[in-house]
Amino acid sequence: MVDKIKKDICTGCKMCGDICPTGAIGFSTEYDGCWYPTVDTKKCINCGLCERQCPALNYIESINFDDPNVYAAWTKDDKIRFDSTSGGIYYELASYFINSGGYIVGCVFSDDYKSAKHVVGRTYKDLQAIMGSKYFQSDTAGIYKRVLELLKRNERVLFCGTPCQVAALRAYLGREYENLYLLDFICKGINSPKAYIAYIEELEQKYKSTVKCVRQKSKKTGWQSLATNIIFENNKEYHKDRYTDWWIQGYTCGNLFMRQNCQKCLYKSMPRQADISFGDFWGIEGCSKVDYEKGISVVFVNSSKGNKLLKNIKDKIHLETRTLEDVLIGNPYLFGQAVQKGDRERFFKL
Numbered sequence: 001m002v003d004k005i006k007k008d009i010c011t012g013c014k015m016c017g018d019i020c021p022t023g024a025i026g027f028s029t030e031y032d033g034c035w036y037p038t039v040d041t042k043k044c045i046n047c048g049l050c051e052r053q054c055p056a057l058n059y060i061e062s063i064n065f066d067d068p069n070v071y072a073a074w075t076k077d078d079k080i081r082f083d084s085t086s087g088g089i090y091y092e093l094a095s096y097f098i099n100s101g102g103y104i105v106g107c108v109f110s111d112d113y114k115s116a117k118h119v120v121g122r123t124y125k126d127l128q129a130i131m132g133s134k135y136f137q138s139d140t141a142g143i144y145k146r147v148l149e150l151l152k153r154n155e156r157v158l159f160c161g162t163p164c165q166v167a168a169l170r171a172y173l174g175r176e177y178e179n180l181y182l183l184d185f186i187c188k189g190i191n192s193p194k195a196y197i198a199y200i201e202e203l204e205q206k207y208k209s210t211v212k213c214v215r216q217k218s219k220k221t222g223w224q225s226l227a228t229n230i231i232f233e234n235n236k237e238y239h240k241d242r243y244t245d246w247w248i249q250g251y252t253c254g255n256l257f258m259r260q261n262c263q264k265c266l267y268k269s270m271p272r273q274a275d276i277s278f279g280d281f282w283g284i285e286g287c288s289k290v291d292y293e294k295g296i297s298v299v300f301v302n303s304s305k306g307n308k309l310l311k312n313i314k315d316k317i318h319l320e321t322r323t324l325e326d327v328l329i330g331n332p333y334l335f336g337q338a339v340q341k342g343d344r345e346r347f348f349k350l
């Protein structure tokens with residue numbers, strides 16, 4: 001049964017919970033706040049579906065391009081670009097989808113900004129909440145089922161998640177759907193929700209107020225500062241960058257509170273799972289200083305569906321052809337594994 005899966009293999013995608021025909025699978029957290037499957041043996045009928053479809057125990061094959069088209073891109077709308085994590089390409093794709101009556105599925109913060117989960121949306125208000133990276137694990141319980149329900153009703157769906165979440169959705173569905181469009185991003189690895197809560201609660205104590213808004217990789221001091229910006233209910237503001245914020249340092253330098261399996265990710269490879277993949281175009285050459293401040297996306301078009309998607313927003317974005325070599329200069333985590341450097345267990349104990 002899937003609850004025997006090793007802790008350094010399980011991605012926490014929660015797809016096994018959705019696919020179990022008897023609802024026998026739940027999730028519990030370990031000392032590090034990461035969730036893993038548990039099985040209620042009274043409900044389990046030993047059908048084996050959870051293990052057979054698990055994207056961590058079985059590599060999910062993809063028929064996408066081995067050699068995708070590579071672009072540097074950003075939205076022409078400066079406000080959207082400022083509010084997005086990289087170049088705002090996600091926003092433009094999702095906006096096109098909403099305008100044409102489709103559904104978007106992605107990750108939102110909870111109202112108190114202490115957790116994140118995947119939701120289905122179809123309005124600009126939903127898009128405002130979904131845009132922006134949340135650098136800790138999003139709860140995807142139930143989302144695979146909801147996507148299937150939409151597809152069965154012939155709705156068009158744009159799903160965005162980590163590569164392993166996209167692989168999980170493909171495994172859950174078991175076949176391709178013409179109406180489903182998949183997006184993922186270059187993913188260094190996903191952090192423990194428990195470490196994130198500790199970080200937020202520590203700041204709430206320090207500022208003697210609850211959090212009103214969190215922006216990770218805020219561009220207030222430029223894209224490259226990787227700053228976290230937090231506004232509290234008492235209107236005080238926290239703004240620290242990659243050199244001064246412990247959360248960002250723990251993630252970028254030590255990989256200290258990342259999920260353990262992210263050191264052995266199966267999906268840092270090509271062909272990619274999604275129709276389009278994006279990321280930060282770190283180290284890009286030949287762009288202006290202003291563009292470095294505002295954020296530049298790398299875009300991989302991995303399928304003909306992806307090509308079709310990108311064509312729909314061509315008027316809204318600046319797009320230039322680049323190469324895979326250009327991307328690898330500044331983005332080691334496209335293929336490379338993030339190795340944990342610090343004493344992870346001690347960190348969580350403290």
Ligand SMILES: Cc1cc2nc3c(=O)[nH]c(=O)nc-3n(C[C@H](O)[C@H](O)[C@H](O)COP(=O)(O)OP(=O)(O)OC[C@H]3O[C@@H](n4cnc5c(N)ncnc54)[C@H](O)[C@@H]3O)c2cc1C
Binds near residue numbers: 135162188298331
């Ligand atoms: C955990 C994490 C690690 C990343 N690592 C890298 C990296 O090493 N190199 C790199 O170049 N880029 C990385 N990225 C991607 C980058 O931060 C941007 O998200 C991406 O370039 C898209 O930018 P955008 O401006 O187009 O859109 P944005 O508006 O930033 O995109 C938001 C989309 O990302 C999804 N999303 C946000 N947070 C999560 C989450 N926690 N789980 C699942 N989906 C989420 C949302 O649902 C939404 O669809 C990472 C992102 C995340 C969330």
